[in-house]
Amino acid sequence: MNAIRRNNFNDLLRYTDMKYSILITLFTLNAYMFNNEYISADSVIVEIKTSGIDLSYDITELKVKSGSNLTIRYDNTESDMVHNIVVLQSVDDINPVGMASLQAYQNEYIPEEKMDRIIAYSKLAFPGDIVEITFVVPPPGIYPYICTYSGHFTTMQGRLISIE
Numbered sequence: 001m002n003a004i005r006r007n008n009f010n011d012l013l014r015y016t017d018m019k020y021s022i023l024i025t026l027f028t029l030n031a032y033m034f035n036n037e038y039i040s041a042d043s044v045i046v047e048i049k050t051s052g053i054d055l056s057y058d059i060t061e062l063k064v065k066s067g068s069n070l071t072i073r074y075d076n077t078e079s080d081m082v083h084n085i086v087v088l089q090s091v092d093d094i095n096p097v098g099m100a101s102l103q104a105y106q107n108e109y110i111p112e113e114k115m116d117r118i119i120a121y122s123k124l125a126f127p128g129d130i131v132e133i134t135f136v137v138p139p140p141g142i143y144p145y146i147c148t149y150s151g152h153f154t155t156m157q158g159r160l161i162s163i164e
């Protein structure tokens with residue numbers, strides 16, 4: 001009886017998760033369809049994931065209104081590797097932060113001496129993990145996001161575009 005109940009509960013969770021994914025997909029499509037004029041919400045949740053042994057994010061461009069509360073839910077459940085997501089102040093910070101992170105393995109690959117270049121960072125996401133970061137979207141501009149785990153930053157990149 002308990003097993004049956006638990007299965008039902010899991011189905012419900014799965015269903016809820018599916019609805020959530022569909023919402024996110026719609027949101028993402030919206031972002032591409034309407035370019036600069038699609039969001040007025042104060043809070044935005046976006047899901048980004050990585051699959052298998054890919055060294056990339058499935059979404060590499062986010063357009064979000066400046067001043068919004070943005071939650072990035074990074075889903076590593078379909079990945080076979082360790083990753084994270086780190087949002088940077090500018091494109092010029094990709095190499096300095098990426099290189100410094102190689103030495104920061106004792107601090108989950110977050111280089112403390114480069115904190116002034118980092119807007120937000122997640123915990124390490126091991127295969128099976130989902131991690132989240134929430135931050136206020138900075139003034140209009142381009143803010144890269146990278147994985148700082150073990151040299152992934154050279155390919156594992158995306159960009160948050162903050163719009164008026």
Ligand SMILES: [Cu+2]
Pocket residue numbers: 055082083084147148149152156
């Ligand atoms: Cu990575």
